[in-house]
Amino acid sequence: MSLPDAAPAPGGPLAEPVAGCAEFREPAYADRSLGDVLPAVARALGVDAGLPRISDDGLVLPGASSYVVFLVDGLGYELLRDHPEEAPFLHAHLGEPATVGVPSTTATSLTSFGTALPPGAHGVVGFSSRIPGTDQLLNALMWSKDVDPREWQPHTTAFSRLAAAGVRTTVVNKRSFEGSGLTVAGHRGADFVGVDRVGERIAAVQAVSATSPSVTYMYDGDLDWTGHRYGVDSPEWEQQLVMIDAAAEHLRETLPDQTRILVVADHGMVDSPMDNRLDVAEEPELAEGVVLLGGEARFRHVYCRSGAVDDVVATWSERIGDLAVVLTRDEAIGRGWFGPVAPAVRPRLGDVVVACRGDFAVVSTELFPYEARLVGLHGSLTPAEMLIPVLVL
Structure with missing residues (x-):
């Protein structure tokens, strides 16, 4: 197996594989990655929040008075592309994909999204990683009471910067996630609205996104759970995708036209x-x-x-x-x-x-x-x- 002597520059074209490893894809940091979503949203809102700069030909979003970012855990681009019958509404909006960071896992991706930083800067570098100076692992989803998330990830989040710039920023997520290590590390600075049912989630998003300018982040982890449990080549996963598609369509029908909805994911999945x-x-x-x-x-x-x-x-x-x-x-x-x-x-x-x-x-x-x-x-x-x-x- 031949490996390259040097890396392609981060932010290269998505079509280019990692040299010497044809099936790999480079993360498109500062160009078109999950960490570039909130900077792109800020630009679309016309707000200068002091967020990292995206390349001139990177992620560009249409202008709007408010944005709702709907992150579907585990909804990889290729999975959505290959399931037009199960997700006709979302599939009809397919365009150029973006990348996540490395590793392609929830804890790393959600922190990149919330901080607008790559993993090497924010420091949540996987599902589990070594706590320096010890022979112990930090499980980034469960976290540890011995590790302060503000010290592990000390940078000001993108949510905090948006809020300081006058944007109403809200996280709509499960009640159990409020105050968790991962939430504090990546999403502090936003108002947290705890919800556990689809109906209250939609109602919460309707209420908080009515403010202008605003950014509302809502998360759904059911597709990822189903994929882990049954696999993405399973009827259970396909039926869950049907429900996600219906939820996205209902959200679009529910919110006013001046509120844009952006559907993204934190990674794909393979069986x-x-x-x-x-x-x-x-x-x-x-x-x-x-x-x-x-x-x-x-x-x-x-x-x-x-x-x-x-x-x-x-x-x-x-x-x-x-x-x-x-x-x-x-x-x-x-x-x-x-x-x-x-x-x-x-x-x-x-x-x-x-x-x-x-x-x-x-x-x-x-x-x-x-x-x-x-x-x-x-x-x-x-x-x-x-x-x-x-x-x-």
């Missing part, structure tokens, strides 16, 4: 067959030189003992072959996968990272038994995982 998975619990040689395993099944952070990185790369590369790309931390950073990486963030990244190709996965039935039972997975750089829809309704 990983059980016979195409490597279980590190059954591969003792893969534990040599390794002190901690993090990340997720499609994108592993491997934390090594001092001086063991080269040996770990060699062992993992030989065992996995062409089923994944195995890189050192510096090689992955050099390819622009995480954007510019802050010094405090570097040790959160694996000394070695493993990005899976095709539908391959690296699981551990010993360390992560629940994850090993999931059907649908995400986290790597395949188009199915990296590309997301950007639908203006």
